[in-house]
Amino acid sequence: NAGVTQTPKFQVLKTGQSMTLQCAQDMNHEYMSWYRQDPGMGLRLIHYSVGAGITDQGEVPNGYNVSRSTTEDFPLRLLSAAPSQTSVYFCASSYSTRPSPNEQFFGPGTRLTVL
Amino acid sequence: GESVGLHLPTLSVQEGDNSIINCAYSNSASDYFIWYKQESGKGPQFIIDIRSNMDKRQGQRVTVLLNKTVKHLSLQIAATQPGDSAVYFCAENNFRGNDMRFGAGTRLTVKP
Numbered sequence: 442n443a444g445v446t447q448t449p450k451f452q453v454l455k456t457g458q459s460m461t462l463q464c465a466q467d468m469n470h471e472y473m474s475w476y477r478q479d480p481g482m483g484l485r486l487i488h489y490s491v492g493a494g495i496t497d498q499g500e501v502p503n504g505y506n507v508s509r510s511t512t513e514d515f516p517l518r519l520l521s522a523a524p525s526q527t528s529v530y531f532c533a534s535s536y537s538t539r540p541s542p543n544e545q546f547f548g549p550g551t552r553l554t555v556l
Numbered sequence: 557g558e559s560v561g562l563h564l565p566t567l568s569v570q571e572g573d574n575s576i577i578n579c580a581y582s583n584s585a586s587d588y589f590i591w592y593k594q595e596s597g598k599g600p601q602f603i604i605d606i607r608s609n610m611d612k613r614q615g616q617r618v619t620v621l622l623n624k625t626v627k628h629l630s631l632q633i634a635a636t637q638p639g640d641s642a643v644y645f646c647a648e649n650n651f652r653g654n655d656m657r658f659g660a661g662t663r664l665t666v667k668p
Contacts, residue, residue: 445599476658481564483645483658484600500657531599547599 442467445548447532453554454522462517462551464532470546472535473515474499475507477528478550484531490515522555529553564643566663575633577662579646584627586648586657591620591631594661595642603631603644633664641666 448463466473474489476499486499490509504526506518515534519526529552535545569575581589587608592600606613606620606629613620619632629646645661 481660483647483660485658486656533599545602547601549597549599 444468445532445534445546447530447548447551449551450549451552453556454519455556456523458522460519460522462519462530462532462553464515464517464548465513466515466532466534466546467513468534468536468546469512470534470536471512472537473509474533475505475515475517476531476533477501477526478531479528487517487530519553524555527553527555564661564663566665568665568667569636571636571638571666571668573636575631575636575640575664575666577631577633577644577664579629579631579659579662581627581629581646581648581657581659583648583650583657584624586650588649589620589622589629590647590649590656591618591629592645592647592658593640593642594645600645636664636666638666638668640664 445466471492475487476484477487478484485501487501487505488499488507490496493509493512496507496509509515529550531550532548533545590605591603593603594600604615604618604620606622611622617634621630633640643661643663645659647656647658649656
């Protein structure tokens with residue numbers, strides 16, 4: 442198993458550009474989520490999904506969209522990038538529909554810079 | 557302990573010593589707590605968890621203590637090794653929903 446994979450690893454955008462961060466898992470996990478991590482702050486939940494076709498907002502959803510058309514993939518879309526979205530983004534997945542932290546696996550992260 | 561602002565608290569220990577990392581949580585309704593380890597350039601990795609009906613739980617070389625009265629959590633690492641150098645952060649969860657909240661973390665540096 443590859444676990445949770447994220448692409449790209451690094452990305453630089455200009456203000457106003459759009460892009461999609463990819464996340465995939467091959468563990469047949471139902472629950473997937475996106476977090477952002479900023480210097481000196483804890484991970485903050487952006488969006489999450491409890492299964493294919495179901496998504497919901499987390500703590501900081503503004504400026505981001507998600508979809509879950511398959512169990513494996515959970516892409517995060519930045520609609521119009523802003524410097525405030527400069528951050529490291531982590532995707533995570535777990536088997537159960539409620540996050541069970543002892544089963545939650547994180548991807549390696551995507552470092553995004555918005556100029 | 558937890559940080560406010562841009563700079564993480566740091567803890568520097570000698571190899572072989574015991575380390576204690578502290579965390580203050582905010583929500584008295586939280587009933588599940590987790591410690592994560594994050595090495596440079598990597599995603600967080602689960603270390604140990606504890607439910608609110610317990611006050612202590614032990615793993616391999618790690619012990620988590622929970623004091624609900626003062627909403628305090630600690631992670632003890634025995635015989636700290638250079639490979640333990642990382643940022644450690646706690647998370648609190650409420651089983652009523654997908655509402656996990658993460659602390660900012662403490663940077664542990666192990667000196668050989």
